[in-house]
Amino acid sequence: MAATWRKLKKSLSHKLSLNSSDSSNSSSRPPRPPTPEISATVGPSPSSLSSFSSSSSSAISKLSRSFSSRLSKKNCAICLSNVRAGQGQAIFTAECSHSFHFVCIANNVKHGNLCCPICRSKWNAVPFQAPTTAADPQQNNLGQIHTNVYHRHQSHLPLQPRVHPEPLSFSDDEPLPSTSPTRLSGPQTVAIKSYTEYSAISVAESRPTFPVLVSIRAPPLQDANDHGRTPIDLVTVLDVSGSMFGTKLALLKSAVKFVIQNLGPYDRLSIVSFSTIPKRVFPLRRMTVDGRESAILAVESLRANGGTDIVGGLNKGVQVLEERRERNPVSSIILLSDGRDNCNYGSQTTSSANQVSEFLNQLPASVRCSNIPVHAFGFGTDHDATTMHAISDSSGGTFSFIESVAMIQDAFAMCIGGLLSVVAQELRLTVRSASQGVQIVSIPSGGHMSEISDESQQGVVDVGNMYAEEEKQFLVYLSVPISTGTRNREGVKKTPLLDVSCLYKDLGSNELIQVVGERVEILRPKAWSSADEAVCLEVDRQRNRILVAEGITEAQVMAEMGNLEGAQAILAQRRSTLLTTAAAQAGDGLCNWLEAELREIRDRMASVESYTQTGRAYVLSGLSSHSWQRATTRGDMTTQILTMSEGGTSHTSVGTTVGYETPTMVTMVRMSQNLGVNPAA
Structure with a gap:
């Protein structure tokens, strides 16, 4: 073994000495990789390494610098083979002075890459290779030459799976089976519920912006x-x-x-x-x-x-x-x-x-x-x-x-x-005034497109796809005039406010389904009673959600301008307003979560460094979640999830992020956490 090691040292020393010889000689012969059999079976002793390193460290450093220089100046950064004139290969020299084989860089540009692979500078003049009419190996064999040179240089690296060239068109998708899966439409459809802020408005009173909450919930799988x-x-x-x-x-x-x-x-x-x-x-x-x-x-x-x-x-x-x-x-x-x-x-x-x-x-x-x-x-x-x-x-x-x-x-x-778990597609929610004089003022719909038409008599929200058991909540603000409605059996007038419906494509039956909700009405007594003064918590919590989301948006704009103090002041003001609402004082779970979110964002806006590192991304992921009323992963919050039900709210620790999660999301995250994270899997 000692004799073999001495031969290896002698051979390596000889190769290092060649580095100082004429560059034309060295460039004509690619460096030979170490023999795998020897490197795998012979190991140097610590004593031999110490004696050898002192005499050759400078040479190795010189070799490393020389190789790096040749790679950036004399080798094509794409195929790694030598770039020299007179070898029968066209050479492209870019504005940044880096040179490549024309075939290599033209193929790179064909995929939309307009910057230098070495220095990343963007090019104004790019190479273009016209398509060949025939694949004649005697006239167009440069690709094969490059491949062989590349593999010769990389023969000592671990084997990697063969990468096949991309087709010009991606119309090679695997055909769908002739028989589609059986997806029977269940008895349940999208459910619509509506809530008014108060149960009554006095007969002699008008409201310029009276909120009505329209809630839609997708059916389960x-x-x-x-x-x-x-x-x-x-x-x-x-x-x-x-x-x-x-x-x-x-x-x-x-x-x-x-x-x-x-x-x-x-x-x-x-x-x-x-x-x-x-x-x-x-x-x-x-x-x-x-x-x-x-x-x-x-x-x-x-x-x-x-x-x-x-x-x-x-x-x-x-x-x-x-x-x-x-x-x-x-x-x-x-x-x-x-x-x-x-x-x-x-x-x-x-x-x-x-x-x-x-x-x-x-x-x-x-x-x-x-x-x-x-x-x-x-x-x-x-x-x-x-x-x-x-x-x-x-x-x-x-x-x-x-x-x-x-x-x-x-x-x-x-x-x-x-x-x-998508169960509904292309869902459109429609609200229409149910009484003369009742007008639709606004519909804060976040990222969903909404439109008010027909002289403020109709509003439409494009909801799009809905996941199984997913909920979307939309506040519709109405202008309600002095009562002109009819009286009920008790002699109290009532005013019809809205007719609500939705139309969507059911993916179980592949049919269009229309769901009509109950007409939204409000009582118009001569005077308010104590029961009439109670705020609907369902409406209040959604108003708080919009209040907080708008505050976060304003704070984010201030933070991007560098005014972190102003951003924190906005967040503090929204938090104070939130805590005084009826829903928050009733211990509503959504309000508790919103208050915690405001505090977390304030902490991440404490300094320019913390905001640029994590604050900006945390805020934008939260705004995305609020905008679409859909769950997102946010920061490192992995232990809290908010679940909402008809009777109120509750918190369940299942190891995922908070807000808007559906049961299928929770189930999938549980599966992930039960499997654990195993990079070697």
Whole structure:
């Protein structure tokens, strides 16, 4: 063994001495990797290492610097082979002075990457390669040459799964089965309930802004198994840039594999990864037993390196859905990133409103017009929360802030718990004045589009998809005139206020269903009684929710301007107002949660550092949740969940985030936590 080690030292010393020889000689012969058999069976002793390191450390350092210099100046950063004139290969030199093989960089640009792979500077002049008419190996064999050179240089690295070239079109989705799953529509439909702020208004009194709460609740799933729910086409768009190396990537793989294991044979999944270059690493395939195994192999093939091209990754994910030949009833994109798009934004550390607008303009119209919801997950303290929130908000999806590494799987679990339980699509809520003189003043609807028409006689809210047992609450503010209504049996007048209905597509029967709620009326006595003065707590708690959400929005604007003191003053004022309301003084659970949320945001706005690191993302994920009345992951809050029922509110510790969770979300998160986080799984 000693003799073998001496031979190895002698050989290595000889190679190090060659580093100072003529560069033309060294560049003509690629460095030979160490012999695997020797390195695997022979280990140097500590004494030999100490004697050897003192004499060769300077040479090794010199070799490292020389190799790095040659890699950036004399090697193509894409295929890693030598870039020299006279080798029969066209060379492209960019504005930043970095050179690449023309074929390599043209293929890179073809995928939408307009920045230098080495220095990340954005190019104004980019290479373009015209399509070839025939694949003649004698005339167009540069790709094979590059592949061989690359593998020769990388022969000492661990074997990785073969990556097949992407097709020009993504119309290669796996066909849906000829027999769709049996989804029988149950006896339950969307339920509508309405509440007035007070049970009566005196006959001689008018109200310019009288609130009426309209609540809609989706029916439960008829069958929790795969055969009883609506199948989905899901695309995961995953950041695998260099910052995801190590534990981050391992936990991301575990989370995606959890998603794969919970998809059924009628669901389809595609996986897109992005770093400097976005790639579709797995086509849209059904999650049968074989499909799951193939998807898991694709996940295991992910490697972290390069920059961050969010635009390219998201465009490729949208392309998968837009070019599919067949469609499941529900489709969505899950986007995760821990960094900032440095291929389209440059080196800025914050995103201005103009930059976000320009960024969104680079995305497909199907995202900007809410046709394909993107559920975005910002991971860690360095992601671009402003841009991620803008992407999700414009698409009709949600933005979640994953502060803790261990929360990735739970965050994904809660998201797919909703996506796998869609029971109603394209739901439109309609309210119409039921009396002459009663007018609709406003409908605060958050992210949902709303419209008041017909001379303030009708209002419509586009709710969209609803998950099983999901609730949406909308306050409708009315102008109520002096009473002109009819009298009831007791001789008390009453005024009809609203007629409420909704129309939606039932995914169980694939039919349009219309639900008509009870007419909303109010008593008009000559004088108020003590019972009439009691505020409806259902209305009050939802008014408090809007009050707090609007306050958080105002505080966030102040914080972005650098006025943290002003932001905290707004939050303190909203908290004081909240605590004086009837619902809060009655111990309402939602009000308790809102008060805790205000305190948490104040803490995260204590300094510029805390706001930029976690405060901004925490606030935006909360605003996303309030805007869509849909659960999001927020910060590192993993132990509290708010459940609301007809009789009031209660808190249940199940290990997920707070607010708007549905039973299927809670169940999925419990499954995730019972499995535990195992990066090696």
